[in-house]
Each structure stands twice: as C-alpha cells, then as structure tokens.
Amino acid sequence: xxxxxxxxxxxxxxxxxxxxxxxxxxxxxxxxLPYRLSVLTNRISTAIARVYAERFDLxxxxxxxxxxxxxxxxxxxxxxxxxxxxxxVRVSRAVARLAAARRLVRRVDIRDRRRSVxxxxxTGRAIYAEIGPLALAVEARLLSPLGAADRAALxxxxxxxxxxxxxxFTKA
Amino acid sequence: xxxxxxxxxxxxxxxxxxxxxxxxxxxxxxxxLPYRLSVLTNRISTAIARVYAERFDLxxxxxxxxxxxxxxxxxxxxxxxxxxxxxxVRVSRAVARLAAARRLVRRVDIRDRRRSVxxxxxTGRAIYAEIGPLALAVEARLLSPLGAADRAALxxxxxxxxxxxxxxFTKA
DNA sequence: GCAATTTAGTTACAGATGAAACCAATTCCA
DNA sequence: TGGAATTGGTTTCATCTGTAACTAAATTGC
Numbered sequence: 369x370x371x372x373x374x375x376x377x378x379x380x381x382x383x384x385x386x387x388x389x390x391x392x393x394x395x396x397x398x399x400x401l402p403y404r405l406s407v408l409t410n411r412i413s414t415a416i417a418r419v420y421a422e423r424f425d426l427x428x429x430x431x432x433x434x435x436x437x438x439x440x441x442x443x444x445x446x447x448x449x450x451x452x453x454x455x456x457v458r459v460s461r462a463v464a465r466l467a468a469a470r471r472l473v474r475r476v477d478i479r480d481r482r483r484s485v486x487x488x489x490x491t492g493r494a495i496y497a498e499i500g501p502l503a504l505a506v507e508a509r510l511l512s513p514l515g516a517a518d519r520a521a522l523x524x525x526x527x528x529x530x531x532x533x534x535x536x537f538t539k540a
Numbered sequence: 541x542x543x544x545x546x547x548x549x550x551x552x553x554x555x556x557x558x559x560x561x562x563x564x565x566x567x568x569x570x571x572x573l574p575y576r577l578s579v580l581t582n583r584i585s586t587a588i589a590r591v592y593a594e595r596f597d598l599x600x601x602x603x604x605x606x607x608x609x610x611x612x613x614x615x616x617x618x619x620x621x622x623x624x625x626x627x628x629v630r631v632s633r634a635v636a637r638l639a640a641a642r643r644l645v646r647r648v649d650i651r652d653r654r655r656s657v658x659x660x661x662x663t664g665r666a667i668y669a670e671i672g673p674l675a676l677a678v679e680a681r682l683l684s685p686l687g688a689a690d691r692a693a694l695x696x697x698x699x700x701x702x703x704x705x706x707x708x709f710t711k712a
Numbered sequence: 713g714c715a716a717t718t719t720a721g722t723t724a725c726a727g728a729t730g731a732a733a734c735c736a737a738t739t740c741c742a
Numbered sequence: 743t744g745g746a747a748t749t750g751g752t753t754t755c756a757t758c759t760g761t762a763a764c765t766a767a768a769t770t771g772c
Contacts, residue, residue, distance in 0.1 A: 395676060397607050402581075402588055403604075404702070405580065411706075412574045412577065413578055429728095432575075435569050436569060439570075440569075453583055455731095456752090458728090458729075460752060483751085500567035503574070510573065510704050511704075513704050514697065522573075526580065528685050529580055529682065530576070533587070599758085627760070629761085632721060633758085652720085654720045656720085
C-alpha cells in the first residue's frame with residue numbers, strides 16, 4: 369500500500385505539529401506504567417525464550433507449563449491456568465504438545481473424571497532441571513545493576529501490584 | 541484428545557509427588573522476576589485493552605501507534621517501532637488499518653522518499669484524547685495501594701531494569 | 713557516474729492465538 | 743431421582759503474529 373502523495377492531503381487532515389498536543393497532553397506514554405511494563409516484559413521474555421526455544425524446541429507456553437509443574441508438582445490444567453495467567457486454550461495446546469513429546473503425562477483424576485492430572489515425566493523433569501539455571505542466569509544479569517535495597521523495593525512493590533491487579537480487574 | 545487412562549501409564553512415567561522437586565528446587569517460579577512481570581503485565585494489558593477494544597474497535601498495536609503519535613507528534617514508522625518496541629511488520633499493519641479507518645495519514649517524506657511521515661487525523665486525535673483519560677484511570681486504580689515512596693521506588697527500579705534490559709539483551 | 717550495499721516499508725506464508733461453540737462429567741436443586 | 747446449570751477441557755475458525763523474501767529509494771565506494 370503506497371502512501372498518499374502530499375498533494376492529495378486535505379487541509380483538515382494535515383499533520384499536527386509536535387507541539388499541538390502539548391496543550392492537552394493526556395498521556396505521557398513513557399511514564400505510563402502499563403506501557404513500561406509491557407515493553408520491559410517483552411524484551412525480557414524474548415531474551416529468555418532465546419535460551420530454551422531453539423535448544424530444547426520449547427515454546428513460551430510450553431516452558432511455562434513445565435516450570436509450574438516442575439515447581440509445584442502435578443496439578444490439573446485449570447490450576448496451571450491460574451498459576452500462569454494463561455487462558456485454557458493456550459494451556460490445553462501446550463499440554464498436548466508436551467504430552468506428544470513425552471515430557472508430561474495426563475492421568476484421569478479418579479475423583480473428578482472431567483479433570484486430568486498433569487505431571488512431568490523423568491524426561492520433562494530433566495529438561496526443567498537443565499533450563500532452570502539458565503533462566504536464573506538471565507535474571508541475575510538483568511538484576512545486576514540493582515542493589516539489595518532496590519531488590520527489596522522491587523519485590524515489595526511487585527507484590528502490591530499483583531494484589532492490586534488481582535482485585536481491581538476481574539481475572540480472565 | 542483424551543487423557544491416557546491411568547492403567548496404561550508406565551511406572552517410569554509415574555508422577556512426581558509435590559515434594560520430589562523440593563530437594564533440587566531449581567527455580568522458585570513465584571519469585572522469578574520475568575515470570576512475575578509477565579503475569580502482571582498480561583493481567584494489566586488485558587484490562588486496559590477491554591477499555592478501548594470494543595468501544596473504539598482498536599487493537600493493541602493500533603492503540604500503541606496512536607498513543608505514540610498523539611504523544612510525540614508525527615514521525616516515521618521506524619521511529620514508532622523504536623518507541624514502542626514493536627517490530628516493523630506489526631507497526632506496518634497497524635498503520636495500514638489506522639489509515640484505512642482515516643485515523644492517521646501517511647505522507648511521503650520529501651527528504652527521503654522511502655519514508656512516510658505518520659500523523660493522526662483530527663478523528664484520530666479525538667479518539668486519542670478520549671482514550672487517554674480512561675487508560676490513566678485504570679493506571680490510577682492499579683497504583684492506588686502504593687504510597688508516594690513506593691511509587692518513587694517503582695519508578696527508579698523500572699528505569700534501572702529498562703536500562704539493564706536494553707544493554708544486556710540485544711534488542712530485537 | 714553507477715554497481716553494490718543499506719535502509720524503509722510491504723507482502724507471503726506458516727504457525728500461534730483467543731472467542732465461541734462444543735463434548736463430557738459433575739453438581740444443583742426441585 | 744432426573745433435568746438444568748456448571749465446570750474441565752478440546753476443537754474450530756477467523757484473526758494475529760513473526761520470519762523471510764521482496765520492492766523501492768538512498769547511500770556508499772570506487
């Protein structure tokens with residue numbers, strides 16, 4: 369799609385100068401928390417994904433499922449959803465791929481036969497054990513410019529925000 | 541895809557108990573910064589997207605482009621990429637949709653005819669002016685449990701992390 | 713000058729995604 | 743009981759996404 373040549377622009381559509389919004393500046397994007405978080409998070413998860421994506425043939429949702437199961441032990445798909453804030457379709461597909469690769473197994477839950485219990489296989493656990501330290505190394509590098517006080521502050525503030533987001537917004 | 545009935549599980553694939561990973565616990569997911577950021581950010585952007593998605597028929601990348609243009613005035617698509625950390629394909633498509641909806645115009649840059657200068661139309665500016673306060677309200681609600689000191693700390697730490705992510709990881 | 717390289721942006725394609733529809737097991741409650 | 747509503751999970755479909763290949767304009771090196 370070609371840009372419209374200048375000559376065809378109507379006067380009404382003419383560009384606003386860089387100062388035009390200064391009067392009613394509504395939203396200073398670079399100070400807007402959701403925006404900052406989004407950009408930062410994107411950069412970080414892309415960087416971490418590079419660590420495991422090619423090397424282990426793992427997608428982001430797959431790694432998340434493995435990480436949750438590795439950390440907390442077997443649980444239902446629904447529980448994985450809650451822990452990761454991913455929707456159930458995404459989890460379902462990640463689980464299907466992981467099961468096909470024999471990295472986890474699904475067992476029917478005897479007490480509620482709609483549910484299946486997901487558990488890493490030894491293979492899955494081995495991969496989890498291998499990726500964990502790599503991911504931690506990335507985190508360490510990221511946090512390296514922060515002193516102890518900064519880290520504590522970050523931890524506290526994140527906890528507050530997590531709580532706030534949990535109550536303010538109805539969780540999907 | 542049905543779960544495999546329990547009886548067909550091999551012993552080797554049996555589930556790990558919740559304690560099995562306690563010995564070699566590699567990664568405490570709930571303390572892992574990239575994970576926490578990702579969950580938090582997902583929740584927030586979903587909440588904000590709800591504000592404008594249906595009401596203005598805007599996707600996330602479209603809103604980002606509008607926000608940058610609204611905030612900083614006309615610029616090239618490339619400049620938008622840098623400001624939003626979105627890749628150029630995404631920006632290109634968002635711009636195409638916005639142009640089709642007459643929310644922005646592209647003019648050929650006379651000084652470099654490969655480039656086009658993007659600028660919000662009056663329509664686009666009106667939408668931007670309407671969404672801004674709504675987005676800010678969501679942010680305010682999110683930040684409400686934080687005191688002044690917490691907000692300052694958050695600001696500082698985010699700046700450090702942004703710098704750290706910028707230098708540690710080669711930007712996409 | 714002008715071929716070779718670089719840069720701005722679009723398009724094609726293959727895979728990922730979410731909303732909604734769906735199936736099956738469970739719970740609710742008259 | 744037994745039908746309606748709920749819940750766990752999968753599938754479908756239309757859309758979104760990123761990689762890579764592409765076009766066109768500008769710059770570089772000679």
